[in-house]
Amino acid sequence: MVAQTDYEPVLPPLPEDLPEDEEAMRIVCLVKNKQPLGATIKRDEETGEIFIARVIHGGLADRSGLLHPGDLLVEVNGKPVEGLDPEQVIQILVQSQGTILFKVIPNTPQSTKSQQPLYVRAMADYCPLQDPAIPCPDAGMVFSRGDLLEIVDQTDIHWWQARKLPSASACAGLIPSTSLLKSKQRETWWSQPFQSFMLLLLLMLFPAGFRRSFRLWRRMTHRKRRQSCYSCSPNTSALSSPYEEVITYQRRPDDPHRLIILVGPSGVGVNELRKRLIKLNPHTFQGAVPHTTRPARDGEETGKEYNFVTKELFDYMVCNHRFLEYGEYKGHLYGTSIDAVKDVIDSGRMCVIDMEPHSILSVRNNMFKPYVVFIKPPSPERLRQTRRDARLITSYVVNRPFKDVDFEEMEDAARFMEGKYGQYFDHVIVNEELQDACMQLFNTIQLAQEGPQWIPAAWLSTED
Incomplete structure (x- = not known):
């Protein structure tokens, strides 16, 4: 028996005005649902061109296999993106419903090795909505110290892609790389009042390498405890x-x-x-x-x-x-x-x-x-x-x-x-x-x- 109903999404016909160099252009059609598209964009400050910055592992764009980092974005739903800011392109995507048609010039394919996942424990807290430097806050992933993370992509030296374990979501999120998060921690630490003074004072009171750990400190409130220099210096855990x-x-x-x-x-x-x-x-x-x-x-x-x-x-x-x-x-x-x-x-x-x-x-x-x-x-x-x-x-x-x-x-x-x-x-x-x-x-x-x-x-x- 042959099914009488086609349950696949109905895709629009391809545009008739394709360029002569047909291989230089790619038409990508994605059906928007409740999931994010799973891609971020960036602008070349010299040329003003809009590129695909990254494709989020496990997201809609990644599963399609049709969008790749470095692809030049030409049109979105028939609207040229030339001269637009990334924020304006994002607004076009937000307002689009159902099918979204991308016209891109593919990036020159590069041979990439499949990355083995890296499993880590977060030793710090991170909230993308409080980080003005993140390329796309909506693509960021919140984590707290002690959380187990599976890092699936380290291609970008500043922004990695990871999933929290255990995770029911196949889509990864953006997290700062080790070097970037270390830099943020250092800036935050030194920006706190009295840190420089306290560090100098504690180094004078407690010689390095000689730490007293009073076992009966449980007899008093933690506010009265005398901290060692190990817990206050920027070289600590x-x-x-x-x-x-x-x-x-x-x-x-x-x-x-x-x-x-x-x-x-x-x-x-x-x-x-x-x-x-x-x-x-x-x-x-x-x-x-x-x-x-x-x-x-x-x-x-x-x-x-x-x-x-x-x-x-x-x-x-x-x-x-x-x-x-x-x-x-x-x-x-x-x-x-x-x-x-x-x-x-x-x-x-x-x-x-x-x-x-x-x-x-x-x-x-x-x-x-x-x-x-x-x-x-x-x-x-x-x-x-x-x-x-x-x-x-x-x-x-x-x-x-x-x-x-x-x-x-x-x-x-x-x-x-x-x-x-x-x-x-x-x-x-x-x-x-x-x-x-x-x-x-x-x-x-x-x-x-x-x-x-x-x-x-x-x-x-x-x-x-």
Whole structure:
């Protein structure tokens, strides 16, 4: 049986006044729908001619295979574009409905290699509508730090084409290249007030290469924390590469377990979750035994609760970079050493530690392949319900009830951590109820150790 109805779009007849050199001209007919055409144009400032600047990967123009970068645009729907600005041509396209007829002079074909997709994690935020330099804001793609991106085209040195993962759209969007986004970050950083002064002041206060990381900072609001020069200078992670190349990693049964790091604001229950998880299965999970210079109390054994060491040995370990983080509390030094973490991993158990977010960079390497879980507080109403009978330990008072100011500081600290360090978080758990959060954490860790995960490509390409 032959179908009686033709469902294909009805195309208009070709113009009769084609030039004699028929091969020098191409007639392209596209049917406009809800999707964008997926091409941008530019003007040659010397000749005034309008060219196809780029064809967006996966868009309508790309799928047609008829428009290419460098094609000279002659007419749109029978209207010559000579002498028009790109904005005027765009208005013609916006006002056009249904079928759009392009008359172009093809660019000289160039042999191009098919580009292998590059997978990256965004280490910065970007909004095309706030970027006056983007060629076409409507073709731009919004992304936030921590988002996974598939870069499908790097032909343009300034503007790449990418898709966000997971993505239901086949059409890519424009994003700044690494060099362009770095330049924008640098301009933004130096334009902020007091940055130059603060950098000089902090370099005077904290000699480079000697960073103190006070482990008990969770006892105070993040606004009172003393920042190191690493978090304020233009050479820090804030101004390092805005994209981090990633690959999928599947841990093999004989590989060491990944280090599990819990991060969260004071009072959210990070330490309680860690303790409960270890108590749930001590043969599988274990914490690293910290070092301290305080004297052992009655019943305490070195290597069990703490590794008790002299101040001289502690300072020696600091100078030789043997601590992941350390600090001082009530006149005594405390720290989590690299060796303590390795001892747990070498024993075949999963090492679970809690850290301040600014210390995560010290363990992001091939040795530990850390999996970072951010413990986030619930809504303020839920906090008041679940913490009504809970007690808080501070630098000044032991076991006092939570106050409204504690909830406000917890929310502020969580917002600050997620905004500044969210690109390093592999998973987020909202601790509404401790038992439920503990089970979520257990399942998350199992998936991190056994399932495929995105990790920095450098972790597998280099040896630490």
